[in-house]
Amino acid sequence: GYLLAACMTGLVFLNLGLLAALLSPLAWLLHRWLAAASAPIAASHHRFLARTWIVTGVLHLLLYALLAVPLWQLLVLVQIALQASAADPGMGWIAPFDSLSAYIQGTGGMPLLMAAGVLLLHLGAALFIGLWLSVRLMRRWLIWVDRRPA
Numbered sequence: 200g201y202l203l204a205a206c207m208t209g210l211v212f213l214n215l216g217l218l219a220a221l222l223s224p225l226a227w228l229l230h231r232w233l234a235a236a237s238a239p240i241a242a243s244h245h246r247f248l249a250r251t252w253i254v255t256g257v258l259h260l261l262l263y264a265l266l267a268v269p270l271w272q273l274l275v276l277v278q279i280a281l282q283a284s285a286a287d288p289g290m291g292w293i294a295p296f297d298s299l300s301a302y303i304q305g306t307g308g309m310p311l312l313m314a315a316g317v318l319l320l321h322l323g324a325a326l327f328i329g330l331w332l333s334v335r336l337m338r339r340w341l342i343w344v345d346r347r348p349a
Contacts, residue, residue, distance in 0.1 A: 200230060200248050201340045207252075208336060211329040214321070216259045223256030243348040247339055255332060262324045269317040272310050276302070 207226065210219040227249045234245035276299060283298035284290075303310055342348075 200233070200245060201336060201343065204248060204251070204332070204336045207255075208329060208332045211255075211325055211332060214325050216262070216325050216328065220256050220259035220263075223252040223259070226252040227256075240346060240348050244339065244343050251332070251335060255328065258324075258328055262321070262328075266317055266321060269313040269320075272313045273317065276310050276314075 203226065207219050207222060210216070210222075230245040230249035230252065234242040234249065237245055279298050279302050280295040283295040287294045
């Protein structure tokens with residue numbers, strides 16, 4: 200269980216938190232099932248791992264909900280660039296660049312701030328979640344090595 204947890208923590212550090220969030224309910228089910236069929240000490244560790252994966256999944260869902268508004272703004276920028284490119288296909292990159300620069304100047308640079316915010320928020324949250332998982336799992340794994348209940 201702890202080896203699987205270390206692999207899933209690696210996914211978080213590789214910024215594959217969406218994959219970890221999708222796998223969290225499966226890990227929760229697996230650990231709940233294993234807890235029912237295990238000895239008391241092992242069962243306590245499986246219940247601990249099940250709780251850990253539920254909290255991890257919820258944290259990732261909250262992160263992606265928080266990122267919805269800035270990501271929507273990035274989609275607006277892509278739409279503006281595509282419309283400018285389709286309106287004058289012979290201009291190459293000049294038409295989309297001019298349209299985007301006019302839009303950004305008209306909004307006071309807010310789309311660029313939101314794009315930077317998305318990147319920083321996602322990286323910071325992934326680092327926080329990964330560190331939280333690492334410390335939590337390492338502490339409980341050391342308890343498991345001593346054969347004590349979680």
